[in-house]
Amino acid sequence: MHIHKYEKYWLVFGVATLVAFLIILGIGAFHQGSHPNSNKKTIDYEKVKEIAPFTNPGVHKVEGKDWDYEVVILASAFFYNPPEIEVPLGSKVKFIATSEDVIHGFEIAGTNINMMLEPGYISEYVAEINQTGEFLIVCNEYCGTGHTLMHSMLKVVDPNESK
Ligand SMILES: [Cu+2]
Numbered sequence: 001m002h003i004h005k006y007e008k009y010w011l012v013f014g015v016a017t018l019v020a021f022l023i024i025l026g027i028g029a030f031h032q033g034s035h036p037n038s039n040k041k042t043i044d045y046e047k048v049k050e051i052a053p054f055t056n057p058g059v060h061k062v063e064g065k066d067w068d069y070e071v072v073i074l075a076s077a078f079f080y081n082p083p084e085i086e087v088p089l090g091s092k093v094k095f096i097a098t099s100e101d102v103i104h105g106f107e108i109a110g111t112n113i114n115m116m117l118e119p120g121y122i123s124e125y126v127a128e129i130n131q132t133g134e135f136l137i138v139c140n141e142y143c144g145t146g147h148t149l150m151h152s153m154l155k156v157v158d159p160n161e162s163k
Helices: 005-031 045-050
Strands: 058-061 069-076 079-081 084-088 092-099 104-108 114-117 123-128 133-138 151-157
Touching: 045 092, 058 084, 069 084, 069 104, 079 151, 092 104, 092 114, 114 123
Parallel strands: 069 092, 084 151
Antiparallel strands: 058 069, 069 079, 092 123, 104 114, 104 133, 133 151
């Protein structure tokens, strides 16, 4: 079989591009641990308010875990429950969030905390809180007419500072 030399070049180029892409994807997934929201933790989004921990959104102190606080967040059009989160400086916080209707975002502006909240899936992120101040939490997934109004606030307080 005769293959034209330019066709051969294209075949080699195509296969090489594919291999390079798969290597980059492999390094990202297996070495750097970047994964999309997996099917690991799913939830019936229509009954989300009846399923723990979403029966009780808010900040909860926990004992005997790798983190000090669990912040349970329930997003819906167009607000977050709880509307305000307060955690002490130096704590390790696990954010546990989901949506009860459409896809919402959960981005704490000025930090690397940024999750997509999909109905039916539980999004989690553990972060060390090492800066005091007020951080705006915004929805960064367009979710409807009230999208721009959808926000919450993270307040980080220094427990050693007298109020
Ligand atoms: Cu939105």
